Amino acid sequence: MNSLINHSLVKNIFTLFAFPQVSSNEEVVSQPALIKPAEERTKDFYDEVHRYLQAHPATKHIDIYLNDVNGAFRGKRIAVDSLLSLSSGCYFPQSVYAMDHEGKPFSQAAGNMEFDEPDGLCLPVAGTLRPCAHDPEHNAQLLLTMKQSDGSGYALEPRVVLENVLQKFHYHGLYPVAAPEIEFYLVSKAQQEAPAQGCFYMPVPSDYTAFIEALEQAAADQRLPLSGIVCEAEAGQFELNLKHAKDIVGICESVLALRRLTSIVADKFGYQANFMAKPFSHLAGNGLHFHISLNDSKGENVFASPAEALNEMTQLCLAGMLQTMPAAVAVIAPHVNSFRRLRKNLNEPLFSSWGYNKRSAALRIPCSDDGNRRIEYRLAGADVNPYLAMAAILTGMLYGLENIDSDTLKNSALFAPELPLFQNAAIEEFQQSQYMIESLGEAFSRQWVTHKLSELAWFETIVTQEEAVLSR
Numbered sequence: 001m002n003s004l005i006n007h008s009l010v011k012n013i014f015t016l017f018a019f020p021q022v023s024s025n026e027e028v029v030s031q032p033a034l035i036k037p038a039e040e041r042t043k044d045f046y047d048e049v050h051r052y053l054q055a056h057p058a059t060k061h062i063d064i065y066l067n068d069v070n071g072a073f074r075g076k077r078i079a080v081d082s083l084l085s086l087s088s089g090c091y092f093p094q095s096v097y098a099m100d101h102e103g104k105p106f107s108q109a110a111g112n113m114e115f116d117e118p119d120g121l122c123l124p125v126a127g128t129l130r131p132c133a134h135d136p137e138h139n140a141q142l143l144l145t146m147k148q149s150d151g152s153g154y155a156l157e158p159r160v161v162l163e164n165v166l167q168k169f170h171y172h173g174l175y176p177v178a179a180p181e182i183e184f185y186l187v188s189k190a191q192q193e194a195p196a197q198g199c200f201y202m203p204v205p206s207d208y209t210a211f212i213e214a215l216e217q218a219a220a221d222q223r224l225p226l227s228g229i230v231c232e233a234e235a236g237q238f239e240l241n242l243k244h245a246k247d248i249v250g251i252c253e254s255v256l257a258l259r260r261l262t263s264i265v266a267d268k269f270g271y272q273a274n275f276m277a278k279p280f281s282h283l284a285g286n287g288l289h290f291h292i293s294l295n296d297s298k299g300e301n302v303f304a305s306p307a308e309a310l311n312e313m314t315q316l317c318l319a320g321m322l323q324t325m326p327a328a329v330a331v332i333a334p335h336v337n338s339f340r341r342l343r344k345n346l347n348e349p350l351f352s353s354w355g356y357n358k359r360s361a362a363l364r365i366p367c368s369d370d371g372n373r374r375i376e377y378r379l380a381g382a383d384v385n386p387y388l389a390m391a392a393i394l395t396g397m398l399y400g401l402e403n404i405d406s407d408t409l410k411n412s413a414l415f416a417p418e419l420p421l422f423q424n425a426a427i428e429e430f431q432q433s434q435y436m437i438e439s440l441g442e443a444f445s446r447q448w449v450t451h452k453l454s455e456l457a458w459f460e461t462i463v464t465q466e467e468a469v470l471s472r
Helices: 038-055 084-088 158-171 208-222 248-268 311-331 337-341 384-404 406-410 422-431 432-438 443-462 463-471
Strands: 061-067 074-078 090-093 119-124 139-147 175-188 226-231 237-244 269-273 288-295 350-356 361-365 375-376
Touching: 038 084, 038 248, 061 119, 061 226, 074 432, 084 119, 084 175, 090 139, 139 158, 139 269, 139 375, 158 175, 158 248, 158 288, 158 432, 175 208, 175 248, 175 384, 208 226, 208 248, 237 384, 248 269, 248 384, 288 384, 311 361, 311 375, 311 432, 337 422, 337 443, 422 432, 422 443, 432 443
Parallel strands: 061 139, 350 361
Antiparallel strands: 061 074, 090 119, 119 139, 175 237, 175 269, 175 288, 226 237, 288 375, 361 375
């Protein structure tokens, strides 16, 4: 891989607002255990391009992109003639992973204009060349991933953060399996009220039928593992179900791709797809639920057990997630609005700790046969970056496996500590959790705190109309 990275990067400055290239003694190297030679990867990419263009001969443009810390797509459009040249990479600013809510780098937002924004080499992610929802006959899209000068993943990229956590599981001979569920509201641009349908309503209102069929077809065209679309209880609220997958990084990428695809298809039908955690004060929020289990090296579920008698592996993972949950909230509830979904009022949480077949639980043991035992993590909102949410969730499971023993389990390890109900409190919990910081990476964690404190400070400057009314 080093032969592809024949360039010099700007010397990195380890400050709060810098874009660090992390040394090997600070971060776990994110490269997978087996790395294909550069020539083989180039051939695989050429083959992927050849197959795609054979199936889509009218392609004219490709949208190449990275996903920032909020899960937004950041990139540019290139001509199809330039596609093959991406085998040796292209460059984007490392500040893509240090942007505020307006898409401005923190260095600029903080007034530190003296620091330049170094570029990072970006390479295609295999298997992500897909039709674009905008004119799929002529436009494609391709995900990129950023590399450091030694070929390892860039420490501030959310995808890399998750890869690093997964490496620790693989070291223990464990392989997570997950299936996400994403909730969203479909709101008509012409009228803000949607017809009520009720939870699991079968005859979907005709207003939505064309949209759902178009979304299913577009997801199939992009090879996204969409397994079903479910009506939720609230008017105009739906849930997208994805298939269980062993490729944890890939399934998180599918969540982001499907979220964007849903918004684009909705717009074509005169709707807005709203993935905010709590878009309406009087209605239920939108969650991103993960059904998670662990396989051993033979592909067998280590959680397999009767629901009423969870085995020790399941209990250890539950206990670890509960113990790290106060710190994890800072990641799985990334915005001020996210916390509106997590509480009934200013003092009472909406979700309890854990339970069997209990939807009010943060950690739910769903109904299943013994061999398919799993944990459903229900705390994250639909607005979260799935790479980071999964990294925080898996860190909790890893904490339980590495730091909790049988004796600790017997001493109330499955009782959850109090969860923060406001963002500033969650950030404080995160800063105090050295295990979470080390798992997600020192450099990423520093920048995440900076990111969230900056957004919170911006939010506090806003004067709302409601404040004016209360002040009269």
